[in-house]
Amino acid sequence: xxxxxxxxxxxxxxxxxxxxxxxxxxxxxxxxxxxxxxxxxxxxxxxxxxxxxxxxxxxxxxxxxxxxxxxxxxxxxxxxxxxxxxxxxxxxxxxxxxxxxxxxxxxxxxxxxxxxxxxxxxxxxxxxxxxxxxxxxxxxxxxxxxxxxxxxxxxxxxxxxxxxxxxxxxxxxxxxxxxxxxxxxxxxxxxxxxxxxxxxxxxxxxxxxxxxxxxxxxxxxxxxxxxxxxxxxxxxxxxxxxxxxxxxxxxxxxxxxxxxxxxxxxxxxxxxxxxxxxxxxxxxxxxxxxxxxxxxxxxxxxxxxxxxxxxxxxxxxxxxxxxxxxxxxxxxxxxxxxxxxxxxx
Amino acid sequence: xxxxxxxxxxxxxxxxxxxxxxxxxxxxxxxxxxxxxxxxxxxxxxxxxxxxxxxxxxxxxxxxxxxxxxxxxxxxxxxxxxxxxxxxxxxxxxxxxxxxxxxxxxxxxxxxxxxxxxxxxxxxxxxxxxxxxxxxxxxx
Numbered sequence: 106x107x108x109x110x111x112x113x114x115x116x117x118x119x120x121x122x123x124x125x126x127x128x129x130x131x132x133x134x135x136x137x138x139x140x141x142x143x144x145x146x147x148x149x150x151x152x153x154x155x156x157x158x159x160x161x162x163x164x165x166x167x168x169x170x171x172x173x174x175x176x177x178x179x180x181x182x183x184x185x186x187x188x189x190x191x192x193x194x195x196x197x198x199x200x201x202x203x204x205x206x207x208x209x210x211x212x213x214x215x216x217x218x219x220x221x222x223x224x225x226x227x228x229x230x231x232x233x234x235x236x237x238x239x240x241x242x243x244x245x246x247x248x249x250x251x252x253x254x255x256x257x258x259x260x261x262x263x264x265x266x267x268x269x270x271x272x273x274x275x276x277x278x279x280x281x282x283x284x285x286x287x288x289x290x291x292x293x294x295x296x297x298x299x300x301x302x303x304x305x306x307x308x309x310x311x312x313x314x315x316x317x318x319x320x321x322x323x324x325x326x327x328x329x330x331x332x333x334x335x336x337x338x339x340x341x342x343x344x345x346x347x348x349x350x351x352x353x354x355x356x357x358x359x360x361x362x363x364x365x366x367x368x369x370x371x372x373x374x375x376x377x378x379x380x381x382x383x384x385x386x387x388x389x390x391x392x393x394x395x396x397x398x399x400x401x402x403x404x405x406x407x408x409x410x411x412x413x414x415x416x417x418x419x420x421x422x423x424x425x426x427x428x429x430x431x432x433x434x435x436x437x438x439x440x441x442x443x444x445x446x447x448x449x450x
Numbered sequence: 451x452x453x454x455x456x457x458x459x460x461x462x463x464x465x466x467x468x469x470x471x472x473x474x475x476x477x478x479x480x481x482x483x484x485x486x487x488x489x490x491x492x493x494x495x496x497x498x499x500x501x502x503x504x505x506x507x508x509x510x511x512x513x514x515x516x517x518x519x520x521x522x523x524x525x526x527x528x529x530x531x532x533x534x535x536x537x538x539x540x541x542x543x544x545x546x547x548x549x550x551x552x553x554x555x556x557x558x559x560x561x562x563x564x565x566x567x568x569x570x571x572x573x574x575x576x577x578x579x580x581x582x583x584x585x586x587x588x589x590x
Contacts, residue, residue, distance in 0.1 A: 152564075153546070153565075154563060158561075161562040432584070448524070
């Protein structure tokens with residue numbers, strides 16, 4: 106029996122702050138940012154939300170769709186660059202809340218924005234090796250952006266969870282990764298905000314890794330862009346994935362459904378996973394999905410999925426990604442400062 | 451209320467706080483939250499077993515906290531409500547969201563959130579809070 110995604114779930118906090126609201130504070134031209142980033146607003150976590158709570162809600166939705174005994178999950182790996190603790194795994198809390206049992210392998214992953222897809226690869230390998238029946242992989246973040254920095258317009262919060270196992274709603278046909286030592290974006294230990302190489306984050310970083318991993322997988326699977334119905338890329342903004350699609354020969358139509366960044370911003374480790382969950386919410390049996398994540402530092406994980414008949418019976422068992430995107434409350438910059446803990450009390 | 455620095459006490463309460471696990475007496479069908487290990491109605495005839503609540507219920511009463519206890523200053527204003535759970539017991543819990551939208555009789559569902567942080571270096575406590583069910587926008 107084939108291996109792939111047995112259940113999936115999304116979660117996005119409900120607060121949004123618009124590009125206009127941020128630009129107003131810093132005296133910037135909002136239209137320039139909106140045009141340049143192709144982002145209109147971003148999600149903001151509430152004061153009591155973090156990577157653990159987002160992962161829990163996404164994981165709960167994935168379990169609803171999978172319809173399996175939670176204790177049958179043999180591993181949970183959470184990828185994030187905003188784990189609440191430096192030492193103490195997020196996965197222990199999430200596993201306990203979701204009643205996954207104590208016979209379980211747990212570790213937190215970090216690889217900038219691709220830690221969630223790295224977790225999917227590990228679960229896939231362990232299921233394939235027969236070590237576990239099911240594995241839960243989660244990509245979630247409450248991203249940091251220094252006030253006034255370009256990142257502040259996009260650094261958002263959200264996540265998606267995937268249960269990998271047999272009898273899937275989407276088979277994982279193949280996966281591979283492309284990795285180099287390229288320092289385009291980083292955050293040192295104990296630092297609140299990341300640093301980045303501005304334009305250096307583009308050509309030698311995002312585009313090189315995304316296109317290299319994509320071409321590797323297309324060659325390995327003997328497929329071409331036209332064979333796929335949907336394509337999902339990591340979304341630091343709206344422009345990068347659009348350009349990557351063009352460079353590889355994918356059309357705007359193939360990309361459109363996954364482009365959640367324009368309405369919720371860049372959810373870092375949750376970015377491409379949320380793009381994938383939004384595609385699974387509408388994909389039909391037999392359709393093919395191509396996904397490439399990107400994590401600064403740097404690397405890309407590429408995946409090929411084929412949707413199965415199971416999607417029809419499982420899709421409506423949990424809220425859609427669109428449910429969370431449209432369930433929103435807009436806030437001003439003052440409330441944003443409060444919610445993100447930027448006030449010293 | 452959990453003392454700020456009581457790590458073992460938080461650990462002992464984890465299961466009920468994370469999953470709303472209480473108990474049910476199978477002799478008289480009474481449910482308890484927080485869990486009781488002994489049914490005060492049936493006494494030695496009681497048959498107490500673990501019982502997991504759905505977390506769905508309605509608001510019986512509520513108060514908006516504007517003068518908070520130590521450690522909760524940054525959260526004000528926030529709402530604490532008495533919730534009647536669908537399975538039939540009442541508990542107090544925090545309702546997330548704008549306090550002005552909260553009202554007696556409104557339906558709620560559970561959300562997993564941070565309860566409290568014991569300072570920047572201490573433990574982060576998590577558990578179930580509640581959010582209003584948006585009747586006008588059904589789940590899709």
